[in-house]
Amino acid sequence: LRRNAGETEFHQAVREVLETLGPVLVKYPEFAEYKVIQRICEPERQIIFRVPWQDDQGRVHINRAFRVEFNSALGPYKGGMRFHPSVYLGIIKFLGFEQIFKNALTGLPIGGGKGGSDFDPKGKSDSEIMRFCQSLMTELYRHIGEHTDVPAGDIGVGQREIGYLFGQYKRITNRYESGVFTGKGLNWGGSRARTEATGYGTVFFLDEMLKVRGDALDGKTCVVSGSGNVAIYATEKATSLGAKVIACSDSNGVIVDQDGIDLDLLKQIKEIERRRVSAYAQQKKGATYLEDGNIWTIPCQVALPCATQNELTGKDAQLLVQQGCIAVAEGANMPTTPEGIRVFQEAGIAYGPGKAANAGGVATSALEMQQNASRDSWTFDYTEQRLQEIMVNIHRNCYETSAEFGAEGNYVVGANIAGFLKVSQAMVALGLI
């Protein structure tokens, strides 16, 4: 704790994993001998740098940026960049740590890393976003590469930001190295279904959890927090499988629409006009907007937290269960607090933690890297089918691992142990690195 003082979210993520690893160390004593746990908790490399940029009025601003290259035992570091004012080392380290296990679960050759900046993209002009991205890449370019470290998007970083970052990388290095970034646009090296992948993948994982219980998504009422990339495509896939999504949110408030969220309208407001979710209620008859509302007070059968870390507390979890919620699949990273997880597990409802349930995003990023390496471009249907197969495999792996270690159906145990085993075995094989 003293070694990483003040990094609260990182401590939380590490504790959650370590609490489940006891039986693994009994079965594989060599992991203790080689100090795998101590090594896995220490990033291979952390880069922290300043990003100076000028706004449209010519005023100078200084932000801080991070890239934590956590573990490369399975492949190049892989993980998104987050732009949000809350970003500091503890958040990037928690995300990077989770990413190691998530990436291992995909079965694809990718290590774990994460980056970001405390830059707030809200209310910035296009030119300001571009200048900021160019300034950030003027330092970051020397640390990344197709075989080294491959960033992508996350909160506040979508295709527009990736374009500006990738463009500056190309300019500085004089290399059209498509595989250095994922989440690119379709006509400059991106993969079909990448935009949809995290949200779709979360719903595929949810569907598998329900199948194990002899249940299905069809006819279920869902609540999805957030209204960004993950939330929109989780809503789309859940709706296409017969569920009704009745609420979504942003950091200012909640939209409730008992007719089911109108996705075309939501996409128009969020993806094209880049407005707040409150605009939905102004345009959709029957929808209501709850300013500062708590989305978890809306009764539902399925909850999909797709906004941010620690957004669903123990109290929220209790209310969800009391009001009839039977399944939770996390599109966001670590959205449920440890107390919330305990409530779901004690109630015996299906609970899919983010590092398993939202792994479809990074898995499809790895598919984008495959297409870039072979200068190929796959169809939407083929890529989505690969995504679905990967999510079904992740679910099966987590389920079987949970059963093997005496906790059948506990996906936290299953995901942590299955991910840990894969990375640790590679770390032991590669020697003391």
Ligand code: NDP
């Ligand atoms: P976006 O920036 O597209 O959307 C984020 C959404 O969450 C917005 O609606 C935002 O509202 C809301 N939000 C963010 N921070 C807060 C906060 N502090 N309180 C309340 N609401 C908040 O990001 P993504 O959809 O890409 O990411 C969402 C989550 O999914 C994150 O946890 C991310 O790490 C995770 N994830 C994303 C992947 C991807 O492929 N994009 C892959 C795997 C995980 P507002 O506009 O008001 O800030």
